[in-house]
Amino acid sequence: xxxxxxxxxxxxxxxxxxxxxxxxxxxxxxxxxxxxxxxxxxxxxxxxxxxxxxxxxxxxxxxxxxxxxxxxxxxxxxxxxxxxxxxxxxxxxxxxxxxxxxxxxxxxxxxxxxxxxxxxxxxxxxxxxxxxxxxxxxx
Amino acid sequence: xxxxxxxxxxxxxxxxxxxxxxxxxxxxxxxxxxxxxxxxxxxxxxxxxxxxxxxxxxxxxxxxxxxxxxxxxxxxxxxxxxxxxxxxxxxxxxxxxxxxxxxxxxxxxxxxxxxxxxxxxxxxxxxxxxxxxxxxxxxxxxxxxxxxxxxxxxxxxxxxxxxxxxxxxxxxxxxxxxxxxxxxxxxxxxxxxxxxxxxxxxxxxxxxxxxxxxxxxxxxxxxxxxxxxxxxxxxxxxxxxxxxxxxxxxxxxxxxxxxxxxxxxxxxxxxxxxxxxxxxxxxxxxxxxxxxxxxxxxxxxxxxxxxxxxxxxxxxxxxxxxxxxxxxxxxxxxxxxxxxxxxxxxxxxxxxxxxxxxxxxxxxxxxxxxxxxxxxxxxxxxxxxxxxxxxxxxxxxxxxxxxxx
Numbered sequence: 378x379x380x381x382x383x384x385x386x387x388x389x390x391x392x393x394x395x396x397x398x399x400x401x402x403x404x405x406x407x408x409x410x411x412x413x414x415x416x417x418x419x420x421x422x423x424x425x426x427x428x429x430x431x432x433x434x435x436x437x438x439x440x441x442x443x444x445x446x447x448x449x450x451x452x453x454x455x456x457x458x459x460x461x462x463x464x465x466x467x468x469x470x471x472x473x474x475x476x477x478x479x480x481x482x483x484x485x486x487x488x489x490x491x492x493x494x495x496x497x498x499x500x501x502x503x504x505x506x507x508x509x510x511x512x513x514x515x516x
Numbered sequence: 517x518x519x520x521x522x523x524x525x526x527x528x529x530x531x532x533x534x535x536x537x538x539x540x541x542x543x544x545x546x547x548x549x550x551x552x553x554x555x556x557x558x559x560x561x562x563x564x565x566x567x568x569x570x571x572x573x574x575x576x577x578x579x580x581x582x583x584x585x586x587x588x589x590x591x592x593x594x595x596x597x598x599x600x601x602x603x604x605x606x607x608x609x610x611x612x613x614x615x616x617x618x619x620x621x622x623x624x625x626x627x628x629x630x631x632x633x634x635x636x637x638x639x640x641x642x643x644x645x646x647x648x649x650x651x652x653x654x655x656x657x658x659x660x661x662x663x664x665x666x667x668x669x670x671x672x673x674x675x676x677x678x679x680x681x682x683x684x685x686x687x688x689x690x691x692x693x694x695x696x697x698x699x700x701x702x703x704x705x706x707x708x709x710x711x712x713x714x715x716x717x718x719x720x721x722x723x724x725x726x727x728x729x730x731x732x733x734x735x736x737x738x739x740x741x742x743x744x745x746x747x748x749x750x751x752x753x754x755x756x757x758x759x760x761x762x763x764x765x766x767x768x769x770x771x772x773x774x775x776x777x778x779x780x781x782x783x784x785x786x787x788x789x790x791x792x793x794x795x796x797x798x799x800x801x802x803x804x805x806x807x808x809x810x811x812x813x814x815x816x817x818x819x820x821x822x823x824x825x826x827x828x829x830x831x832x833x834x835x836x837x838x839x840x841x842x843x844x845x846x847x848x849x850x851x852x853x854x855x856x857x858x859x860x861x862x863x864x865x866x867x868x869x870x871x872x873x874x875x876x877x878x879x880x881x882x883x884x885x886x887x888x889x890x891x892x893x894x895x896x897x898x899x900x901x902x903x904x905x906x907x908x909x910x911x912x913x914x915x916x917x918x919x920x921x
Contacts, residue, residue: 449856449858461852482746488738489846492736493846494844
C-alpha cells in the first residue's frame with residue numbers, strides 16, 4: 378500500500394511542478410518585483426530584475442515549445458505576448474536611459490500592442506506592465 | 517411655305533435634342549449609385565488647388581493634348597470622355613497652365629475594381645471640406661472647414677463621378693510609385709484589399725476608429741512622423757520629403773510639414789485628413805508608408821529571427837503577416853501567430869498559410885469585403901444568396917491580382 382501512496386505522491390508532485398506558469402502568475406510576479414524596487418536607486422539593480430523576469434518567461438516558453446512542437450497552446454501564447462511587450466524595454470533601455478529612449482520604448486510598447494486600434498483604447502495588461510517597468514527604469 | 521416651317525421645326529428640334537444630349541453627356545453621373553444632389557465632395561475636388569489635384573489635372577492636360585493631336589476617328593463613348601477631358605483642360609486654372617505636363621504614373625490599380633469598390637458604403641460618418649469663409653492674405657488657402665454630411669451610406673454618401681475615380685486611381689498610382697521601394701516592391705494587391713476593407717476608397721470617412729482612406733490612428737501616425745516621440749519609421753517620410761521622383765511631388769510638402777509637426781487627428785482638423793487634395797494625399801502617403809514600415813521594420817526582421825532567412829524571402833508569408841498587423845491585435849497579433857504556428861523553416865508553410873486566414877478576423881473581414889466588391893463588379897447584390905452562391909472567386913481573383921499588379 379505504502380509504495381502506491383508514495384508513487385501517487387511522486388506523480389502528483391511531478392505533474393504539479395510541470396504545470397507551466399500562466400500569464401497572470403507572471404504579471405503578479407512582475408508587479409511584486411516592481412514594488413520591491415520602488416525605493417531602489419541603482420539603475421543596474423532594476424535592470425537585472427527585469428532581465429531575470431524576461432529570462433524566466435523565455436524558459437517557460439521554450440519548455441512549452443518542446444512539449445508542443447506543432448502548435449503553441451493559448452497559455453504559452455499569452456506568456457509570449459508578455460515577453461513581446463517587455464522586449465522593446467530591454468532592447469532600448471540597456472543603460473541609464475535618456476528621455477528620448479524612454480519615449481521610444483514607451484511608444485514601441487504601445488504601437489506593437491495597439492497601433493491599429495482606435496485612439497484611447499486601453500493597453501493590454503502585459504503592455505501596461507511593460508510600461509510600468511519603463512516608468513520605473515526611467516525614474 | 518408649310519414645308520419650310522416643317523424643315524425649320526425639324527432643324528430646331530435636332531439642335532435642341534443635340535444640345536440636350538450634350539448637356540446630358542456633360543452632367544456628372546454618380547458612378548457609385550449615390551444621390552445626384554450629393555455633390556459636395558465633387559465641388560470640393562473641383563475647387564481644390566492642392567498639389568495632388570493639380571498634378572492630376574496636369575496629367576489630363578497632357579492626355580487631352582495627345583488626343584487633340586490624334587487624327588483617328590473617335591467612337592461615341594470615347595468621344596464623350598474626350599469632350600470631358602477637353603473641357604476640363606480648357607478650364608484649367610492659371611496654376612495648372614503654368615505647370616509642366618506630367619505623364620501619369622505607371623498603372624498599378626485596376627479602374628473597374630476601383631469603381632466597384634467605391635460603390636461600397638463604409639457607413640461611418642463622412643465629412644466634406646470647404647475653404648474658410650473669411651479670406652486671409654494667405655495666397656494658397658486650404659480647405660479647412662469640415663462639414664459633416666452624415667453616414668457614408670446610400671442616402672448621404674457623396675456622389676463619385678468618372679473623373680473622381682480617375683483622380684483616385686491617379687492618386688493611388690502616384691503614392692505607390694513614390695513610396696514602394698524598387699528593390700522590394702510593396703504588394704499592391706494587399707494595399708488594394710486594405711483600402712477596400714477599411715473604407716471602400718472613400719476618403720471622407722472620419723470617426724473615433726480611424727481617419728481617411730486607410731483609417732489611420734494616432735499611434736500609426738506617430739510611428740511615421742514623430743521621431744522625438746519614438747517613431748521608428750520616420751526615415752520613410754524623410755525619403756519622400758527629399759525625393760526627386762515626379763510621383764512624389766504631390767506628397768513632398770506634406771512629408772516636410774508633418775516631419776516638423778506631427779499631424780494631430782482631431783475633429784478640429786479633420787480636413788487635413790479627409791479633404792480631396794492634401795487630405796487624401798496625406799492619408800495615402802502615410803497608409804502606404806505604414807505598409808512599408810510594418811513589413812520592413814517588424815515582419816521581415818521577426819521572420820529572419822525565426823530561421824535562416826528563407827522565410828523572410830517568402831512574399832506570401834510576409835504579405836499575409838503584414839495584413840494581419842492591420843487588424844485589431846496590431847503587429848503583436850502577427851508575432852503571436854508566428855509563435856503559435858511555430859513559423860520556422862522546418863514547418864510546412866503551405867499548411868500554415870492555409871491556417872493563418874482562419875486565425876485572423878481582420879484577414880477574414882478583408883476577404884469578405886473583397887468578395888463583396890466582386891459581387892458589385894458582377895452586378896450582384898452583396899450579401900444576397902446569388903452573390904454568395906454564384907460568386908466563387910478563383911484563387912487568382914482572391915489574391916487580388918486582377919485588381920492590382
